[in-house]
Amino acid sequence: MIIEIGHYALILALATALIISVVPVIGARRLDRAMMDVASVGSLAMFALVAFSFAVLTYAHVVSDFSVANVWENSHSLVPLLFKFSGVWGNHEGSMMLWLLILALFSALVAAFGRNLPDSLRANVLAVQAWISVAFILFILLTSNPFMRLDPAPAEGKDLNPVLQDVGLAIHPPLLYLGYVGFSVCFSFAVAALIEGRIDAAWARWVRPWTLAAWTFLTLGIAMGSYWAYYELGWGGWWFWDPVENASFMPWLAGTALLHSALVMEKREALKIWTVLLAILTFSLSLMGTFLVRSGVLTSVHAFASDPSRGVFILCILLIFIGGALSLFAFRAPLLSAGGLFAPISREGALVLNNLILTVACGTVLTGTLYPLLLETLTGDKISVGPPFFNMTFGLLMAPLLVIVPFGPLLAWKRGDLLAVLQRLYLVAILAFVAAVIVFYIEHGGPVLAVLGLAAALFLIFGAIADLWYRAGAGKVAASIAWRRLAGLPRSAFGTALAHAGLGVVVLGIVAVTTFETEHVVEMKPGQTVEAGGYSVRFDGMKPANGPNYSEERGHFSIGRGGVEVADVWSSKRIYAARQMPTTEASILTFGLSQLYMSLGDPTDDGGIVVRIWWKPFILCIWGGTVIMATGGFVSLSDRRLRVGAPSRRAKPAPPAMEPAE
Known part of the structure; x- marks a missing residue:
C-alpha cells in the first residue's frame, strides 16, 4: 500500500504544480496578493509531496521490495545498504525522481528565502518553476513510472549495475543535479x-x-x-x-x-x-x-x-x-x-x-x-x-x-589603467615562470611548452594571492593595518581569490600529469618488479576472495623505494554473481599530490597477468583544485551582501511597460 501512496503523492504534486502554473500568473497580472501567495504556499506543498514520493521509493529499495519493478531491476538483497540508497538514482526512473526532487527543492527555497523579492516577480518565478515541474512529473508518470508493480513478486532482484556500486555514485548524481x-x-x-x-x-x-x-x-x-x-x-x-x-x-x-x-x-x-x-x-x-x-x-x-x-x-x-x-x-x-x-x-x-x-x-x-x-x-x-x-x-x-x-x-x-596592473603583476609573472622552470627540472623535463602551461597555472595562483595582497595594502602600510584591512575585506573577495587560485591548481595538475606521467603495460609473474615514478612495484601473486555479492581474484603488489618496502596494495578483478558482470578494481597509492595507479588486465597462458602501471605526478591537483574552487563559491555565498539587502527598485512615476532602448 505504501508504494501506491507514494505514486498518488506524485499525482497530487502534479495537480499542485498545475495550480501554481496558472493562479500566480493571473494574480501578478491583476496585482492580487492572495493569488500571488498561492505560488509560495503551493511550492512548499509540492516539495513536501515530491519528497514523500521519493522517500517511498527509497524505502522500497532499502527493504528490497522486489514487487516494485524498479527495485527488482536495480537491486539485490545482498547489496550493501549504502548502494541500496544510491541504487535509487542509479537508474533512469530513479534519477528522474531525483531530478524532480531537486527541482521542487529549489522552488521551495525560492518560496522560503525570496521574501525580499517583489510579489509579482516571485509569483512569476515560481510559476515558471512549476511549468518545468509539470513537464517532468508528466514525463515520469507517463514514460518512467518508478512505482510499477510486478505480480507475482520475484524472490530476488537483478542487482545494481556493478560499475555503479561505489561510494562515488552515492555522491556524484546528487551534486551534479x-x-x-x-x-x-x-x-x-x-x-x-x-x-x-x-x-x-x-x-x-x-x-x-x-x-x-x-x-x-x-x-x-x-x-x-x-x-x-x-x-x-x-x-x-x-x-x-x-x-x-x-x-x-x-x-x-x-x-x-x-x-x-x-x-x-x-x-x-x-x-x-x-x-x-x-x-x-x-x-x-x-x-x-x-x-x-x-x-x-x-x-x-x-x-x-x-x-x-x-x-x-x-x-x-x-x-x-x-x-x-x-x-x-x-x-x-x-x-x-x-x-x-x-x-x-x-x-x-x-x-x-x-x-x-x-x-x-x-x-x-x-x-x-x-x-x-x-x-x-x-x-x-x-x-x-x-x-x-x-x-x-x-x-x-x-x-x-x-x-x-x-x-x-x-x-x-x-x-x-592597464599599465598600473602590469606593474603590479610583472613580479608575479616572473615568480610563476621561475617556479615553472623549477618544477620542469625536478620532473626531468618534457615538452618545452609544458613550462608555459605550468607558468600560466602558477600565474593564476600567485595572481589570486596578489589581488588580496594589494587590496590589503601590504608593503605600503604597517603590517597590523594591512592585516586589519585584509580581515575587513568582504567574503566575496576571498571567494573570488579561492576560485581563481583553484582554477590555477586544476591547470597545474592537468599540465603536470599530461606532461610527466609514465605508463607501463607489462606481463608480470609472481616476484617480478617494475620501476615507476622512482618506486619499485613487485607483483606477489593472485589470491581469490569473496564480497557480499561478488567473487574476485586479487593481485598483491609490494611497493618499495630505495630498497625499503613502503606500502602494499591489492588490485582485483570482480565477478558479480547476479549479473555475471566483471569489473576491474584498481589499486591506487598516494604520495603527496601524486599517485601510483595499478590495474589488472587479462591472465596469460604461462601463469602471468597483464598489469598496467601509471605514475601520475600532481594528479590530485585536478580534484583538489576543484574543491578549492567550490570552497570559494561557498565562501562567496556566505557573504551577507549576496543573501540579503538586494537593492530595491526606485519607484518611478507611471513607469512604462518596458524600458525604452538606448
Missing part, C-alpha cells in the same frame, strides 16, 4: 523578468546567489564524476571528452560566464540583454544534457535510458521550454535598455572578454558533441570526434583566458 537543476532558478528569473518587461541591477543581485550555488554544486559534481570514473573504471584517465561528460561541462562553462556577466550587470547595469540570454542558454544546456543521457541517443556508462518514447518526450520538453524562452527573449529584448557604458580597458571589459572566451569554448564543445549525432541522423555516416579535436580547439581557446584572469580583479570599474 544540484548544479544542473539549480540553473532552473536562473532560467525562471529570466523568463519572469521578460514577462514583466523589467530587468535591472536589483534583478542581477537576486539572480547571483542562485547562479553561484548552482555553479558551486555543478563544479563538485563534475569533479566527483571525474574521480569516480578515474578509480572505478580502471582506465587511468581523468577526462575522456565523453559526450555525457561534455553534457555536464557545457552548462558549467555557460554558468561561469553567467556568474561574471551578472556581476557586471549588478555593478554597472550593463550587459542586461546578454545576461538574460545567458541565463536561458545555461539551463537550456542542462536540459540538453538531460536529453542526451535519458533519450538513448548516446551509449555510455553514464547513460541509462534506451526507450525512444522517452527521448521524444524530453525532446518535446526541450522544444517547448528552450524554444518558448528564446521566442519570448526575441520579442522582448529589442524593448529592453542596453545598460551602462564602459571603456574597453576596465573590469567590465575584462569580464566581457571572459564571457566571450567561455561562450566560444562552450560552442566548440557543443559542436564537437552534437556534430557526429547530426551527421549520423542526416546521412547515416558515423564519425568520432575525440580528445585530439577537443584538446586542440578548447585548449587554444582557454589559454588566453588563463593569462587574463589575474588582470580582472585588479582593474578598476568603468575605466582601468
